[in-house]
Amino acid sequence: MHPALQGMLTIVIGVGACITYFWGSNQFLDKVLYPPKGPNAGRNINRANIIRPWLFLFPAVFALSLYLAYPVVETLRLSVTQRIPGGGSEFVGFDNYAQMFGEQKFWEAMRNNMMWLLVVPAVSTAMGLLVAQLTDRIRWGAIAKSLIFMPMAISFVGAAVIWKLVYDARPPGTEQIGVLNAIYVGLMDGEPQQWLTTPFWNNFFLMVVLVWIQTGFAMVILSAALRGIPEETVEAAIVDGANPFQVFFKIKVPQIMGTIVVVWTTITIVVLKIFDIVFAMTNGQWETQVLANYMYDKLFRSNDWGVGSASAMVIMLLVTPILVWNVYNARKEMR
Template sequence: MTTTENRTDGRGIVSQAMVTIGRVAVSLFIPLAAFGILWAGFIFLRDSNASQGIIALVAIIWGVGGVAMLFWVADWVVNRMPLQITKKLQPFVFVGPALAILAWYLFLPTMRSLYLSFFDAQSKNFVGLANYLFAFTDAKMLESFLNNLMWIILGTGGAVGFGLLIALLADRVKMEKVFKSLIFMPMAISFVGAGVIWRFVYAYKPAGEDQIGLLNAVVTFFGGDPQAWFTLQPWNNIFLIVILVWLQTGYAMVIISAALKGVPSSIIEAGRIDGASEIRIIRSIVIPYIASTLVTVSTTIIIISLKIFDIVFTMTNGNYGTEVIASMQYKQMFRFLHYGRGSAIAIVLVLAVIPVMWYNLRQFGKREGF
């Protein structure tokens, strides 16, 4: 009896071991097969002489289907592991690809830029902190720092201020959704597209010629002389900042409007009963109540202002005293081919953005955003 039981237990152990080995083999085979399929699709897209229609169709099927298959395979493999391991690994099945993309397209390029920032134009000779010394002493760089500061103050203040004002006013009218949709519409336009549109607003023709620019057309209609708005320093920076305000006011309005909906009406009514005016209610009740939302919106637009590039590049190309940090980085890297200086300026920009991002995420954390 004991011998029979031992033989049965032994066969059971062997059988369980065979099942485990089979699961491991299958778990290894399926990811390898999935990778092989994806690699075959990549080779086809890279080397195929097929028509563009077929290549586009394969790219769509291969791209979407390949990503779906990777998620399915990864989830299948993790679910066949012991329960404790599954619980620890399963979140990374879905977060892992995002982390991998961030590492490949953000972290590694940042580290490479940091490395290149200590070398000369051709990335051959080590120059220490010379590129950073250039970034903080060059006249054009100092100009770009001051201009970015102007973008932060006026751009953020203008967008948040107008967004708050419009949100307060739209909340009191019947056609709220219509007005909000119209004001939010510029958000659908890219920064380059907005620059092209506003070039027609600021367009200049000499006196006596037909003015195709909207602003000069208005000026000459009232008897004034047309102005080359982009050459008027430092006002030309303000004219460019107006475009950012036009684009971001809709975003600020939508977020602030959502926060306003959460202000308890009982508190507002209590203020009115106590005799407070509407301005006093807004200043003492509404704004303190939505302060965290205002901070979040402000920090988001500050980040946009710090890395602003498209508007300046499209409108003035950084001429006439309108350089910003990103435009200087672009010129040093791709126009003057000085990879050391370009990388150093990029690192300076990253260091300037990080504290704002950290503060923004901290505010999200306080509001249980994560």
């Protein structure tokens, strides 16, 4: 079947199934289970109204349980078991965790993830806030915002391929197709550099890719927050003699601090799960390993499901507090 036709058929079947389910569940509830007639009509209506929301929530709850809750439980089980020759598995307790903590590659991944956490959310949020403020003050701000937001439409792998070409290095004496090396050789008269194979600094070159993508996200959210600031507070500050920097840092930023925290924590969650960029550009070589790539190596290359699942649990434990904090701040912002 042609992919386009297959996609259309999937949409039709999916939408039709949803409509059929909601219509059928309503009919079953009102016509069979609790019909609104007879001496118990009032009680039936009340019971139907109590059950109806759960009928509507059931597909979502079932999907979340199947695709989120079950994988978490199964991953936890795999992290404390070990495959045995001939099939099956045996309980080994925390042996997989002990093996993982004893590997140098795991601590390299932890160190790099911490570096990503320190740099990417801070730089992305700061640049997003700066761009949001500056583009609101120029006539062609909407065009600038569109260009800056455009990387959000590119997949992480696509962005990695683009930036791998930017960092590309050709032998000395040949024309450089990598933009960074072309600039470096042309302006500094130096030798072409293998930017992605230079330990420590190559991590920052990888971070640039995610900052490039996430700045557009931060800009859109923070721009909306800046537009929501009451003009009266800004005008009052200007009347009192505040300069533009004081207006921005002492009047505007405090009023959108909740939104800044939400943006920061959202990008932090993305950073903790970062995989595509590292996998496509360095595959964790040259001291660029991160937790998600380490997990992938263990699960699908070494076929070590125990240690791979243990690393997945570590990622989940790192993400969960930040996710809870993010939800708390989002709800606080909505009050």
